[in-house]
């Protein structure tokens with residue numbers, strides 16, 4: 418459930434007309450609903466509450482806007498970060514350092530130092546060499562880094578190949594078959610305080626079976642590590658739960674997921690951690706766009722909107738589906754192709770889609786754009802950086818400015834040696 422609904426024949430976000438935001442800020446513009454973010458955070462927590470002592474670390478990469486992080490921190494969410502930049506955002510958004518988890522295969526020594534100095538709660542180590550480096554960095558500063566080892570369980574998450582992370586050929590984690598030996602060596606290092614295991618097998622998962630298969634393997638590993646004499650207190654089960662992007666998507670959360678987790682982990686005796694991103698943010702945001710013009714096509718007309726792949730990359734990257742709706746629907750429908758102005762055929766949001774009839778100047782939205790939307794935006798084609806707005810009840814504010822493409826020109830220069 419979200420808070421983007423029709424009232425008196427036009428689309429609102431909570432109690433604010435989307436048309437009011439579009440007229441004031443211009444388009445394209447992302448609009449987020451605070452009530453939806455909070456509802457998703459609360460629902461997720463309620464879903465996994467059956468599993469006992471849980472920590473929820475919101476995966477910042479899904480939507481790193483400061484206001485979004487602030488809202489979620491207010492709901493008791495920590496943060497899962499994958500770069501120093503995301504860590505800085507999480508801290509600025511009000512997440513206590515001890516509630517921050519640092520993931521990612523390429524943490525640099527500089528990032529390790531910054532995270533240690535900030536006093537973050539946990540490092541998720543993705544390889545033995547990374548663990549050795551983290552130990553050295555921490556020991557040199559007289560510290561021990563609290564850490565867990567991310568394993569790759571080699572399960573097929575049955576999602577898009579570009580967002581599958583738990584197959585043996587993916588770059589993430591250490592092979593589960595090697596994990597016991599690697600854990601033993603890392604636990605003996607002076608700069609590490611190893612306390613458990615992490616995994617994250619992929620994103621937009623619409624079935625629980627791969628997750629359950631992976632969690633069962635982790636349970637066996639935890640038992641084996643304890644038999645080796647290790648004290649395992651934490652297991653980080655990652656994120657990955659899918660959301661409804663289109664009719665027919667049937668996400669298994671939060672109740673079914675929570676029940677499965679509670680059943681599989683019942684005798685683990687650990688603090689469970691979660692890293693949800695998409696399930697929190699996706700349906701809490703829309704991308705508002707204006708139709709530039711409708712161009713006749715051979716098979717179907719092209720609805721050319723002022724949003725493009727540089728604003729919302731998911732369709733171009735993952736063939737993703739986003740529902741398209743007029744802000745002032747008339748009830749009439751037609752079949753059309755929806756495209757942006759960027760000079761790439763990949764700048765296509767939908768082909769042969771049955772949509773609300775729209776004409777030049779009309780406003781429309783792409784739904785479910787709150788996760789992996791604005792954060793992937795770029796200046797490609799020297800287009801402006803898309804702005805973001807947060808709505809709370811009848812109040813709203815711009816929470817990320819539109820950055821004009823001209824600002825990038827100002828940051829560039831032609832050196833003298835190229836002149837004359």
Ligand SMILES: *Cc1c(COP(=O)(O)O)cnc(C)c1O
Pocket residue numbers: 476478479497499520521617619620621655656657658692693694695696
């Ligand atoms: C991306 C990512 C997540 C969040 O995934 P969602 O599918 O958005 O829930 C969680 N943990 C790690 C390590 C990630 O890389």
